[in-house]
Amino acid sequence: MIGYYISLALRSLRRTPTLSALMVAAIAVGVGASMTVLTLNYMMSQNALEHKDDVLFAVQLDSWDVNEAANTTNEIPWQLTYRDAQALLRSDIPTHQVAMHRYGFTVELEESAIRPYTADIRVTTRDFFNLFDIPFIYGGTWEKTADSSPMQVVILSKATNEKLFSGEDSVGETVILNSQPFTVIGVIDTWEPSPKVYDVNNGSFTKVESLFVPFGLHRKLEIYSWGNTNGWDSGEGEGYEGFLQSESVWIQYWVELTNKEQKTEYENFLTAYIQGQKDQGRFERPLKFALSKPSEWLVLNEVLSDDNRVLGWVSLAFLLVCVINAVALLLAKFLRKAPEAGVRRALGASRNAIFTQHLIESSTIGILGGIAGILLAFMGISGIRYLAMGQQDTVARMDWVMVIAAIGLALIASLLAGLYPAWRISRTNPSIYLKTQ
Amino acid sequence: MLELKPMLSALWRNKVPALLIALQLALTLAIISNTVVIVKDRIAKIERPTGIAVEEIIAINVMAIPNNYDMIGAVSSDLELLRKLPFVKDATITNQVPLSRSGSAGTFYTQPNQEVGGEVSNRYNTDPNFINTLGLKLVAGRNFTNAEMQYFDPSEIRDINVAVITQQFADKIYPDQDPIGKPLYDGNTSHPIEIIGVIERHLGAWVDWSKAGNVAFFPIVRNTQDVNYLVRAEPGKRDDVLKTLVDKLSERDPQRVIKTRVLSEYVARSYAGDNLMVKVLSIVAATLSFIVALGIVGLTIFWINQRAKQIGVRRALGASRSNISRYFLIENSLIAVTGIALGSAAALIVNQYMVRDYSQPVLTLLPLLICALLVLVVSLAAALAPALRAANISPATATRSV
Amino acid sequence: MLKMHNVRKSFRTDTIETHALRDFSLEVKEGEFVSVTGPSGSGKTTFLNIAGLLETPTGGQYLLDGEDVSNLNDRQRSRLRNEKIGFIFQGFNLIPDLSLFDNIDVPLRYRGFSAKERRKRIEKVLEQVGLSARAKHLPAQLSGGQQQRIAIARALAGEPRFLLADEPTGNLDSLMARQVMELLEFINEWGTTIVMVTHDPELARRAHRNIQIVDGQVCDLRPVTEQPEAATA
Numbered sequence A: 001m002i003g004y005y006i007s008l009a010l011r012s013l014r015r016t017p018t019l020s021a022l023m024v025a026a027i028a029v030g031v032g033a034s035m036t037v038l039t040l041n042y043m044m045s046q047n048a049l050e051h052k053d054d055v056l057f058a059v060q061l062d063s064w065d066v067n068e069a070a071n072t073t074n075e076i077p078w079q080l081t082y083r084d085a086q087a088l089l090r091s092d093i094p095t096h097q098v099a100m101h102r103y104g105f106t107v108e109l110e111e112s113a114i115r116p117y118t119a120d121i122r123v124t125t126r127d128f129f130n131l132f133d134i135p136f137i138y139g140g141t142w143e144k145t146a147d148s149s150p151m152q153v154v155i156l157s158k159a160t161n162e163k164l165f166s167g168e169d170s171v172g173e174t175v176i177l178n179s180q181p182f183t184v185i186g187v188i189d190t191w192e193p194s195p196k197v198y199d200v201n202n203g204s205f206t207k208v209e210s211l212f213v214p215f216g217l218h219r220k221l222e223i224y225s226w227g228n229t230n231g232w233d234s235g236e237g238e239g240y241e242g243f244l245q246s247e248s249v250w251i252q253y254w255v256e257l258t259n260k261e262q263k264t265e266y267e268n269f270l271t272a273y274i275q276g277q278k279d280q281g282r283f284e285r286p287l288k289f290a291l292s293k294p295s296e297w298l299v300l301n302e303v304l305s306d307d308n309r310v311l312g313w314v315s316l317a318f319l320l321v322c323v324i325n326a327v328a329l330l331l332a333k334f335l336r337k338a339p340e341a342g343v344r345r346a347l348g349a350s351r352n353a354i355f356t357q358h359l360i361e362s363s364t365i366g367i368l369g370g371i372a373g374i375l376l377a378f379m380g381i382s383g384i385r386y387l388a389m390g391q392q393d394t395v396a397r398m399d400w401v402m403v404i405a406a407i408g409l410a411l412i413a414s415l416l417a418g419l420y421p422a423w424r425i426s427r428t429n430p431s432i433y434l435k436t437q
Numbered sequence B: 001m002l003e004l005k006p007m008l009s010a011l012w013r014n015k016v017p018a019l020l021i022a023l024q025l026a027l028t029l030a031i032i033s034n035t036v037v038i039v040k041d042r043i044a045k046i047e048r049p050t051g052i053a054v055e056e057i058i059a060i061n062v063m064a065i066p067n068n069y070d071m072i073g074a075v076s077s078d079l080e081l082l083r084k085l086p087f088v089k090d091a092t093i094t095n096q097v098p099l100s101r102s103g104s105a106g107t108f109y110t111q112p113n114q115e116v117g118g119e120v121s122n123r124y125n126t127d128p129n130f131i132n133t134l135g136l137k138l139v140a141g142r143n144f145t146n147a148e149m150q151y152f153d154p155s156e157i158r159d160i161n162v163a164v165i166t167q168q169f170a171d172k173i174y175p176d177q178d179p180i181g182k183p184l185y186d187g188n189t190s191h192p193i194e195i196i197g198v199i200e201r202h203l204g205a206w207v208d209w210s211k212a213g214n215v216a217f218f219p220i221v222r223n224t225q226d227v228n229y230l231v232r233a234e235p236g237k238r239d240d241v242l243k244t245l246v247d248k249l250s251e252r253d254p255q256r257v258i259k260t261r262v263l264s265e266y267v268a269r270s271y272a273g274d275n276l277m278v279k280v281l282s283i284v285a286a287t288l289s290f291i292v293a294l295g296i297v298g299l300t301i302f303w304i305n306q307r308a309k310q311i312g313v314r315r316a317l318g319a320s321r322s323n324i325s326r327y328f329l330i331e332n333s334l335i336a337v338t339g340i341a342l343g344s345a346a347a348l349i350v351n352q353y354m355v356r357d358y359s360q361p362v363l364t365l366l367p368l369l370i371c372a373l374l375v376l377v378v379s380l381a382a383a384l385a386p387a388l389r390a391a392n393i394s395p396a397t398a399t400r401s402v
Numbered sequence C: 001m002l003k004m005h006n007v008r009k010s011f012r013t014d015t016i017e018t019h020a021l022r023d024f025s026l027e028v029k030e031g032e033f034v035s036v037t038g039p040s041g042s043g044k045t046t047f048l049n050i051a052g053l054l055e056t057p058t059g060g061q062y063l064l065d066g067e068d069v070s071n072l073n074d075r076q077r078s079r080l081r082n083e084k085i086g087f088i089f090q091g092f093n094l095i096p097d098l099s100l101f102d103n104i105d106v107p108l109r110y111r112g113f114s115a116k117e118r119r120k121r122i123e124k125v126l127e128q129v130g131l132s133a134r135a136k137h138l139p140a141q142l143s144g145g146q147q148q149r150i151a152i153a154r155a156l157a158g159e160p161r162f163l164l165a166d167e168p169t170g171n172l173d174s175l176m177a178r179q180v181m182e183l184l185e186f187i188n189e190w191g192t193t194i195v196m197v198t199h200d201p202e203l204a205r206r207a208h209r210n211i212q213i214v215d216g217q218v219c220d221l222r223p224v225t226e227q228p229e230a231a232t233a
């Protein structure tokens, strides 16, 4: 019977090609627009650290100006000062902990045809790879001493290893960074969290750094941050050491706390630390710190912006209009065919049969609209990539979930659109269409 | 003659389709009026004057490869070379590229050791050529002299003596006073920085910042691993100049990695999000009107077909062509007005949420009225063709059986 | 076959209530050919619609094949309609988008026959009405009489035991009307019970029995031969 209904549906669509095209177009445009925006919002709402959401925490300490709260959503600076980061690193409560920031080096190889280039670097403590579950292809992370004393070792991203060493095992090779020799001790596998949850300071959808060097190098190489450095106190210290001891915040800090007790213990530790600092005249604001899960961190940082939310609502409203449009047109179309439905009823079709037949007709429109809508969504997404000038490349793409969601959305939209007209025609009294005036 | 009552009862019998059209028009009005205010707001933002000759400027980032590179020495040679290049008007050094979303800011005060009541401003470390290179306009006082230039190590703290600031920043920090010769205090320091000049406008680093346009310039070069140059080309010659820059600088000293980007691209990137909103919302509003119009065309045609016989009878009984088309147009206006009434209410309610939750602009009465008018026009235009067609139904239809 | 006892049907609109049938009682025997006459608006079509399970009576009892059908649900009624009842209308009511073959196919589809069975039956009835060659044509390509023959073929394809015809010749000229009538008589001879509404006194007389409906009630039951001319308004 379904086959019969489908053939009737196709026949009916061919009968009124303009009207059918109009309805397919309405559904397609609605689905296309909403899928474009919803895909973007969905990708922006991803949490690459979902699987460790209960154990990872971004650390914020309120070391800011006593006269004025920090300009962030929770009024605590996003980052830590270097001296606070160093102090926290001395705690052995967390299972893993990372102090880090973004930096840049010129990269070259000895006796190589590769032209020197600048690359984004992450300066970090050794736990970075453990804490964020980053798999190694070759080698592994540096030893603990490298976090406090200068060791010129480097871990490469897979892409960098391919660029510099054609993907071979490069552990033990030397890379020249800012004309200093660094020994490769590891190569990580592809790891592209998007949004870049571990550091959203410089755009949430930017690429992961391509080289990683230890946190113990600051003094030797006079490393500043290539991310954000925010200060409120011009400080008194001189030179690079003065910068390290200043109240400027530029270090991101994450901890892994596997259970509740550990978390409580760590919170007590932070409270005690801030108290101690208060005694020394720092942390003049009310005692405040925050431990945010990755999911909370993304919300705090407003990774999904107000504009994205507005676009999301607009596109859903747009889809709603398209659905109402399709309802009106389907109603018109079905009512025009009411005499035929009357004949069918007289010949033995039940109300359910008439209802099913018409619902299948509207689903056919839905499927066609859905397919066209997905194509439109792909176009919409490339349009957004273009308009965003590469700033949303990691999110402006469709995965299978979204393709399936698009088909589902189209089907739901057209079923919704077809429900009332199909019901309406299945309920009409056949006898009034059978008589001749 | 208007036959409003029979028309209303005919509409009442077709209430579902009529309501569906009214609902579409209402939603369309609610969406369009809210998008229009957002789009208008963003366009105004994008079109704000920057004060800078954006189209003529190239930004160059130079990063030294050796670790103990003499950047200060390199800077003067580089600038000398850049300024001598053909079609180059001028070149300057800066710690950050304007309008690039990278920048630094600090709070400045009018009294020494002050802790509250300061004004935040972008800060640029540059040289006397910045006014000419950026195409800024000096409206009071004077520019820096070469003798005032100071060369620092990266985190060396030394007193700065002079500053040039924007008019906007001057108005904020010294309202209703002549700022020239007045002191600025950088944070809670006690060393006065003398304001020696005021430039008309410079939008600073962050276009989204509420204080965008508060900018202060200092005659400083820091000896850092990397520096930025800005080069201004003769009008229309920017792309020619761009081609030679990297080669010329590398030729002078190959020990650096050099990257260039035109300032207009930085600006486009800064406004990419706003631009995206403008484009997407405009497309949505346009397609929405189009789709709704198509729906109205489709439904009006359907209605007229349904009533072809009736129309024929009316014609046979003496109704003129214009009577018939007027009937359908008035019917359509009744539906449209209902939709617009519903839509205006919805638009205002939606806008409250937009303002409260998503910090979007307020919808005022004028744009709402304009959008309502637009929706009415779209609706009438969509009904026009079918209504005219209805008028062409021959009175003979009445005598023909189905 | 059909037995109605005190059947009532009223239509309610916003303002007035119309009583289309009032205490309508009638029995039709298996194999009978009954003609129904009566003035316009007297309730003939309403009677056929109720008999054909297209409408439900407001009150009274209706037995079809001895089964009380007043309380059946829509699915059961549709099934009975599909299996036992064939309809013929004044306006033919062929589906304009479907070829003749597909039109006749419609009731067979709802019956759930296999493709082979359907084809067999369609070809058979097409032959019976003498239009085998036109199977692929659309209704609009046929004359009125041919369209009505296809409508009859469609009604017959399911081999119903009960055929309801509402002014089947009303839109036809007298020659075609006679052809259609002959076809119906032929069908009746093969055992199908027929109830036919008509305005044509000559045709009405050719049935076994004529009943007259006036004002929603069976007015008079008289042998056909005694029917006065005036009754056919």
Ligand SMILES: Nc1ncnc2c1ncn2[C@@H]1O[C@H](COP(=O)(O)OP(=O)(O)O)[C@@H](O)[C@H]1O
Binding pocket: A432, C011, C012, C013, C018, C019, C020, C038, C039, C040, C041, C042, C043, C044, C045, C046, C047
């Ligand atoms: N759907 C309906 N709604 C209201 N009144 C109806 C409806 N169908 C029929 N009637 C009324 O019922 C009466 C009988 O109609 P009908 O059975 O069609 O008459 P006939 O077929 O004998 O001309 C008429 O008065 C008619 O107006």
Ligand SMILES: [Mg+2]
Binding pocket: A435, C044, C045, C046
């Ligand atoms: Mg009748």
